[in-house]
């Protein structure tokens with residue numbers, strides 16, 4: 001407690017005037033309308049709450065619902081039934097990888113051993129540090145990377161961190177004048193945004209007629225200004241960039257680095273590693289690839305992996321093993337912190353539990369099933385599906401407004417795909433069934449797609465008719481959500 005604070009707790013202001021109504025922030029607990037100072041503040045004074053609050057902020061009555069427990073339980077259950085979540089059915093939002101999250105990871109996360117205060121010493125946190133170290137190592141092995149930081153709290157934050165690491169590396173090489181980041185037109189919006197936020201000019205790369213990177217265009221774009229190429233592989237059309245070795249050579253010959261956007265890694269697990277393809281930096285979306293509720297505001301975690309030359313620039317702290325003990329340390333030329341402590345700790349715990357439970361064979365089966373499910377669903381629907389064969393997702397083309405198709409799918413009891421992106425496909429329906437769905441659920445989705453394809457334009461324009469909310473204004477719904485029970 002500060003000196004000023006102490007004096008006030010004893011009823012005197014710092015200028016010596018007696019103070020009858022001491023400010024309430026010095027007090028700690030509420031007793032019958034009065035807040036009392038902590039015992040160790042050595043004062044028996046009590047403070048009147050009423051007198052310390054401005055009149056226009058106080059009220060005599062508070063309208064609280066007076067309800068019995070069954071009513072409250074039923075109210076919240078009804079609210080949950082008005083919604084649709086991954087526990088209700090598939091959410092095939094392309095690019096977002098909204099897969100079912102196994103409940104055992106929640107049990108692991110709820111273990112009281114995870115509730116250690118992050119400011120405890122390394123010595124006190126050996127179990128926690130061991131988990132962090134093993135996860136760093138495991139992700140490095142999965143991605144083919146030499147070093148990993150767990151700190152960034154989302155994929156987009158991983159991108160921004162990775163670009164900062166690349167920038168620091170170029171600067172140290174005396175190459176700080178490199179001012180451009182190349183991003184394919186089909187890339188996720190966060191790639192463009194992260195590069196721009198880091199102060200780079202973004203050079204957009206066109207796709208070829210196969211939906212992949214146009215290698216000639218890359219050759220023309222890459223040069224002494226190139227700091228980085230950011231690439232998702234497989235890309236957002238679900239297509240593997242087969243020319244990746246040639247692409248890596250072009251970028252490296254120009255003195256640039258290759259960044260791998262790991263959002264689609266669930267289709268490569270155990271099969272191929274970004275590090276082996278020539279990538280220098282990558283992020284992992286733990287919340288997509290290794291199961292944590294994702295979307296709708298759930299916390300995420302976007303660790304990045306790097307090749308050995310970039311390891312000294314990683315954020316601090318890193319965890320290492322020394323003679324069987326674990327300790328935190330700051331890499332030599334670290335870019336600093338990008339989050340408090342280690343980021344969203346429980347997301348890390350869940351991801352590690354998920355990886356261990358699946359093991360090497362299980363991870364391979366994840367990618368095989370993700371690829372099988374996407375190709376099966378793509379082959380089952382009436383809508384035109386350009387390109388292919390696919391990895392984790394496919395992009396169908398609606399004959400009509402893709403947003404109308406999405407709304408009409410709701411009437412068939414399923415969640416629609418991502419719409420209108422990537423823009424290289426007209427009226428895109430970007431669909432990622434994920435590895436967690438059974439054939440029966442994929443058939444439900446296919447039936448819903450086909451029922452909507454057979455629906456006339458007048459009916460489409462009216463949909464949805466069976467949902468709690470009908471045609472909402474999507475932009476306002478996202479920007480001004482109504483979250484009060486009074487509005488329901």
Ligand SMILES: Cc1ncc(COP(=O)(O)O)c(C=O)c1O
Pocket residue numbers: 095096154155156157188190191232236261263264285300302
């Ligand atoms: C291809 C791709 N890259 C990057 C991101 C950004 O990841 P995050 O949502 O974790 O920030 C996403 C998110 O959906 C994505 O689909």
